[in-house]
Amino acid sequence: MRLRLLVLLCTTLTATSLSAQEWATTCHASSSYDVTLKPSSILFDRPSPAPFHVEMQQGTLRTDGTAVPLNAEQQDRLTLFERELRALAPRVRTVAQHGLDLAVRALKEETRGMSLGADTRAELDRRLASHAATFKQRIAASNSTHDWQSDVIDQYANQIAADVLPLLANDLGQQALDAAMRGDLQTAAALRDQATGLASGLRPRLEQRMQALQPQIAALCPAITRLAELQQGVRGSNGQPLKLLHIGQ
Structure with a gap:
């Protein structure tokens, strides 16, 4: 089962993401539903099996209409469920914002x-800041995990990679x-290798750095367990x- 509830936490700026398996490892939590926070109700939906739509509103419940x-x-349980899920949403957004900041900082450190030339480094900072601001706006405006499906995340990440990696590779x-023209073939070869392996080499190191977000994610686990209860x-x-949420080893 895919963990979709709170999946926006998976987003980073570099095509790295916290996978459903890592979520299951951290909070032992999973769900087959997407969730949408509407102004007056909360909707859970999935393609299969039934119930396909579960909607709760101030202690009332409708399944498949x-x-x-x-x-x-x-x-009382559903009233508390809705209240606590809505209270959890801003905490999730905060962790997602921290994840973006961490990804930007990690890429800069790497x-x-x-x-890199000064102009390239300045342009890199500008592009990363622009992408981060766009993502933060999306997170702030999002009330549904439909906005953060894995293919959407991959699309965003690929766009950012296509914008940032060629800048570094070209430099x-x-x-x-320039080194080759000076006759410094060793330096030239090392720089070419660095440019060629830029994407493949950066990703695992950035993924490792993103593990620093784990404690913030783990801090949300009790609230998720509470919802399951x-x-x-x-x-x-x-x-x-x-069975909107499943908690298990």
Whole structure:
């Protein structure tokens, strides 16, 4: 099962992401649903199996368009579920913002060891700041995990990589050419190798640096576990437990 609830935490600026498996390892949590925070209700949806749509609103519940009768305890559980999920959303956004800042800082630190020209370094900083600002606006405006499917994340990340990596490669390539023209073939070869392996070499190091975000993600685990507990005892119109979230080893 894919973890989609809170999947926006997976976003970084460099095509790295916290995978569903890592989420499962950190919080032992998974879900087959997407979630959308509407102004007056919360919607969970998935392509299969039924129920395909689960919507809750101030202690009421509808699954696949059918109202579900609830006793007082179940109503209280859903009211708390909705309240606590909405309270969790800004915390998630904060961690996502920190993730972006960490990714930008990590990329800058990784490029410090490269002999980049001052103009290239300034342009790199400008482009990263622009992309980070755009992502932060998307995070602030997003109320649905549909905005952060893996293919969407990959698309954004590829756009950023296409914007940033050639800038670095071109600078290193020009330096290699200049070194070769000076007769410094060893330096030229080293710079060419660095430019050629730029993308493949940067990614694993950046992924390692992004592990620094783990404690902030782990701090959200109790709230996720609490949501899973609140759903207990609530069934859909088909008589089956909701299972919006699954917690397990």
